Amino acid sequence: MSGLWGVLQEHFPELLAGFLVTIRLVAIAFVIAMVVGAVVAALRISPSKWLQRIGGVYVETFRNIPLLVLLFISFAGLRRAGVPITPWIAGTASLGLYTAAYVAEALRSGAFAVGKGQIDAALSLGFSYASALRRIVIPQAFRSVIPTIGSLVIAMIRNSAIVGVSLLALPDLLKEARIIQSRTFETGEVFFWAAIGYLVLTLTATVAFRLLERRFEVRR
Template sequence: MLADHFPQFRDGFLVTLGLVAVSFAIAVVVGTLIAALRVQPIRALRWIGTVYVEFFRNIPLLVLLFIAFAGLRRAGVNIGPFAAGTGSLGLYTAAYVAEAIRSGVFAVGQGQIEASLSMGFTYPQTLRKIVLPQAIRTVIPPLGNLTIAMIKNSAIIGVALGLAQDLLKEARIINSNTFQTNEVFFWAAVGYLIMTVSATLTVRRLEQRLVIRR
């Protein structure tokens, strides 16, 4: 089974990795922006950040995918399945990333921020030069966990949009040609486990190396 259909399994595996990589980039960029909004002194900006996080964290990813693809297309926006898929997964995960960064920022401690401000740094400078470099270290383990979640959630993209040929989609295609359900899904499961378990082990390693004792 694996030998016969290896190219298909491999292609699906790579598509899943691609979906995760692009979604990850979106999630980190947007998540950082939202986290920055959530620690602003201006109330309206904080509010926007909070609404974003609560909306994207509590909405089912499948609903988001329907809105981003079929919904937008029906509205006349010509969005492709890859953009809709990675955009949805990225924006969804960004809410969690924002929360992770925010708690990382809070972990840095008020004293550091006060010290930096009293030394004449502006507020944005303080965020960029003092707080973020320290916060990043606390943020890496949760980011790793979110990547694992993203690998699993990426499977929803292929199912919901039909057009992204990820690992699960390829498995379903092979299955409909061979009807060897157990074997097909076994090898697809191995594919997913290779991704998630190796990500777990990497996170664990990083965690041990990066831990800061306060």
């Protein structure tokens, strides 16, 4: 069977499986990116010069290194060094830690937008630094960074495709498409459906974050 519809009918199970692997990969990496990104952002705005510096080194390292190099280091590199790391751990950790640098920068700039006066006010009211961050700064910063986080999720969906075709060979959407293509040589048809899969994901993310933005909009 051939033609666009024929190829979809025949290979739907594999393509769907790959689609779901891509979603799972992005979802896990997103959680890692948000958690690590929040910690690094907290370091970067902390009062201690040394903690700021550590956060700065993290950001500069992870946003200037290619994701593919990170994947080589975390998978092939650690394996050769005797660390029994699995493709899933290496893949989600690399994508998550890479994106965390951008998340940290977004949160930091959101925190700066809140304004130092508010922190001073909170401190003078007897808040501790941590609880001022948690109750005053973070809720407001979160709101202002929603669009940026949305952009980063879209970048993550696109970057996740690197994981599958690298040495890790996680069976994500692009990897599945590649496998089907190498068996059937129906290149155009298979890649067409994979492209649809990726566009569905990025467009869904775009719409979801636009709704989220509207939901948390502040009316002044």
